Amino acid sequence: xxEKLIKISEAAEILGVSIDTLRxxxxxxxxxxxxxxxxxxxxxxxxxxxxxxxxxxxxASDWISQGAEFPGTFYCPTSAVFQARLVKMEHLLxxxxxxxxxxxxIVLVAGEIGDNSFAHNLGKWPDTPGIFFGYDIxxxxxxxxxxxxxxxxxxxxxxxxxxxxxxxxxxxFTEFLSGRAPEKRGNGLKLVRxxxxxxxxxxxxxxxxxEVNLKGDDKSFRVTRGPNVFRGCMAKINF
Amino acid sequence: MKIKLEKFGTTLISxxxxxxxxxxxxxxLLELAPNEELEIDFSGVLTLSPSWTDEFLSPLLERLGERxxxxxxxxxxxxxxxxxxxxxxxxxxxxx
Numbered sequence: 001x002x003e004k005l006i007k008i009s010e011a012a013e014i015l016g017v018s019i020d021t022l023r024x025x026x027x028x029x030x031x032x033x034x035x036x037x038x039x040x041x042x043x044x045x046x047x048x049x050x051x052x053x054x055x056x057x058x059x060a061s062d063w064i065s066q067g068a069e070f071p072g073t074f075y076c077p078t079s080a081v082f083q084a085r086l087v088k089m090e091h092l093l094x095x096x097x098x099x100x101x102x103x104x105x106i107v108l109v110a111g112e113i114g115d116n117s118f119a120h121n122l123g124k125w126p127d128t129p130g131i132f133f134g135y136d137i138x139x140x141x142x143x144x145x146x147x148x149x150x151x152x153x154x155x156x157x158x159x160x161x162x163x164x165x166x167x168x169x170x171x172x173f174t175e176f177l178s179g180r181a182p183e184k185r186g187n188g189l190k191l192v193r194x195x196x197x198x199x200x201x202x203x204x205x206x207x208x209x210x211e212v213n214l215k216g217d218d219k220s221f222r223v224t225r226g227p228n229v230f231r232g233c234m235a236k237i238n239f
Numbered sequence: 240m241k242i243k244l245e246k247f248g249t250t251l252i253s254x255x256x257x258x259x260x261x262x263x264x265x266x267x268l269l270e271l272a273p274n275e276e277l278e279i280d281f282s283g284v285l286t287l288s289p290s291w292t293d294e295f296l297s298p299l300l301e302r303l304g305e306r307x308x309x310x311x312x313x314x315x316x317x318x319x320x321x322x323x324x325x326x327x328x329x330x331x332x333x334x335x
Binding site: 086090094101103104105108111112114115118119176187191194195 | 255
C-alpha cells in the first residue's frame with residue numbers, strides 16, 4: 001500500500017519551519033524529501049515527519065551545541081509563550097491515566113527549569129533568546145534547553161569562588177543562596193531535586209560539562225563531569 | 240479576609256508573574272483591618288511553583304506574620320512548594 005505523501009507546505013506547517021528551511025534540510029540530508037517521478041517538487045511521508053519531530057533530545061542538544069535549527073513548534077522566544085505552552089501540556093498530562101495527582105509535580109519541575117532559563121538570562125542572552133521546550137506525553141518525555149549563560153557563569157556573580165561547572169550545578173541543586181540581590185534566585189532547583197528523588201520522575205540535567213542523572217527507583221543526587229561541554233542548560237524529564 | 244489564589248491563574252510558575260500578582264494585590268491588602276487575618280485558599284490551583292510563591296507569599300509572610308493563614312490543600316505541587324519555602328525562609332507558615 002502506498003503511503004500518503006504530504007506537500008512541503010504542509011510539512012512546513014506541521015514542523016513550524018519555513019519551506020526554505022525544509023529545502024535546506026533536504027539538501028543537507030537532515031530531513032530528506034521525496035521527489036515523485038523525477039520531478040522537482042518535494043513531498044514527505046507523514047510518518048517520516050512524525051519520527052523526525054520525535055527526536056526531542058537531539059534537536060535540543062544540536063541547538064545548544066551547534067546552533068542547529070529545529071522545528072519552530074518547540075521554540076519559546078519569551079516566558080509568556082513558555083507559560084502558554086506549559087498550560088497546554090498541563091491539561092494533556094491531567095488527562096493521562098495515573099497522572100491525576102502527579103501531573104502538578106511534573107509541571108512544577110518543567111516550569112521551574114524553564115522559568116530559570118528566562119529569569120537568569122533576561123537581557124543577557126549571548127545570542128538566541130528563549131528556550132527549546134518539547135514534550136511527548138504518550139512517551140512520557142519533556143526536553144528543555146537554552147543557549148544562555150549556564151549555571152556556572154550565572155552563579156559566579158554571587159559566588160565568585162565557584163570555579164567548575166560541577167560545583168556550580170551542585171550548589172544550584174542543593175544550597176539556598178542567601179539574598180536575592182543582585183539577581184533574583186529561587187529555591188526552584190532545590191525543590192526540583194527533592195521532587196525527583198521522592199517521585200517516579202527521572203531527570204537528566206546538564207550545564208557546561210556537569211551532569212545530573214537521577215534515574216530509576218534508587219536515586220541518589222550526584223553531579224558528575226560528562227564528556228561534552230554544553231553551553232546554557234539542557235534537561236530531560238522522563239515519567 | 241480570604242483570597243483565592245486561582246484569581247491570579249491556575250498555573251502559577253514564573254517569578255515575574257508572582258511579582259506582578261503581589262503588586263496587583265496591594266490595593267486589596269489595604270482593605271485588611273489591622274487585626275484581621277488573611278486566609279489563602281489554594282483550591283482551583285493546578286500547579287504552584289516555589290518561584291511564583293516566593294514572590295507572592297514570602298513578602299506577605301514578612302508583612303503579616305501570624306496574620307497570614309494558609310488553608311490546607313491536597314495538591315502535590317502546593318504541598319511541596321510550601322514545604323521548601325518554609326525551609327528557605329527558615330520560618331513556618333501558619334496553617335488552618
